[in-house]
Amino acid sequence: MAEALPTFSDLAELAEAVKGCTRCRLAQGRTNAVPGEGAPDAAVMFIGEGPGYHEDQQGRPFVGAAGQLLDELIEGIGLRRREVFIANVLKCRPPENRDPAPDEAEACRPYLDRQIELIDPKVIVLLGRHALQAHFSDAQISRARGVPRRRDGRTFLPVYHPAAALRQLRLRDVLRSDFALIPKLLEGPAPAAEPAEPESQQLSMFG
Numbered sequence: 299m300a301e302a303l304p305t306f307s308d309l310a311e312l313a314e315a316v317k318g319c320t321r322c323r324l325a326q327g328r329t330n331a332v333p334g335e336g337a338p339d340a341a342v343m344f345i346g347e348g349p350g351y352h353e354d355q356q357g358r359p360f361v362g363a364a365g366q367l368l369d370e371l372i373e374g375i376g377l378r379r380r381e382v383f384i385a386n387v388l389k390c391r392p393p394e395n396r397d398p399a400p401d402e403a404e405a406c407r408p409y410l411d412r413q414i415e416l417i418d419p420k421v422i423v424l425l426g427r428h429a430l431q432a433h434f435s436d437a438q439i440s441r442a443r444g445v446p447r448r449r450d451g452r453t454f455l456p457v458y459h460p461a462a463a464l465r466q467l468r469l470r471d472v473l474r475s476d477f478a479l480i481p482k483l484l485e486g487p488a489p490a491a492e493p494a495e496p497e498s499q500q501l502s503m504f505g
């Protein structure tokens with residue numbers, strides 16, 4: 299079990315702690331940690347996998363090619379990047395952009411959980427399988443994408459990672475249609491209280 303973190307009172311304090319974090323081996327290889335950025339009271343929060351080369355260089359999330367596509371998708375639904383919050387499962391770049399190791403994701407998790415608490419977004423968009431499985435461990439992205447889910451009083455929307463759509467062009471249309479759900483989720487009434495039983499519930503509003 300990773301050591302507990304202090305309860306950060308705001309996002310700036312949390313970001314400072316991330317920049318000096320040594321909770322896992324990724325601290326040794328990073329140029330910059332990437333705490334995340336955006337509106338502290340964003341209605342929509344995006345969660346990606348972890349920084350790549352450009353993010354590590356700049357200390358900012360999604361600033362490379364996948365970030366450019368993410369910006370286009372955000373603007374395509376009438377939002378601006380500065381109105382949302384963008385974070386990652388991992389705050390430091392894994393070597394050669396390999397997948398996050400489970401102990402790295404675990405060590406970083408308290409930062410992400412506290413960011414979610416502080417921002418308290420209406421919709422959390424999970425970009426790709428690592429962000430999805432960090433929240434719904436058994437889910438498969440190809441089946442889960444485009445279907446909003448509720449858990450712990452929050453609404454999650456899993457979608458493909460933008461980098462996947464850079465490799466497979468047909469996924470761009472899938473991403474665009476999944477992003478089109480975001481304004482509907484923002485407009486809609488907050489879903490009623492969850493049933494006590496199922497751990498997660500797929501919202502039926504979109505079939």
Ligand code: URA
Pocket residue numbers: 346347348349350353358359360361362364365386461
């Ligand atoms: N991919 C991610 O998952 N996160 C970033 O910040 C950049 C690329």
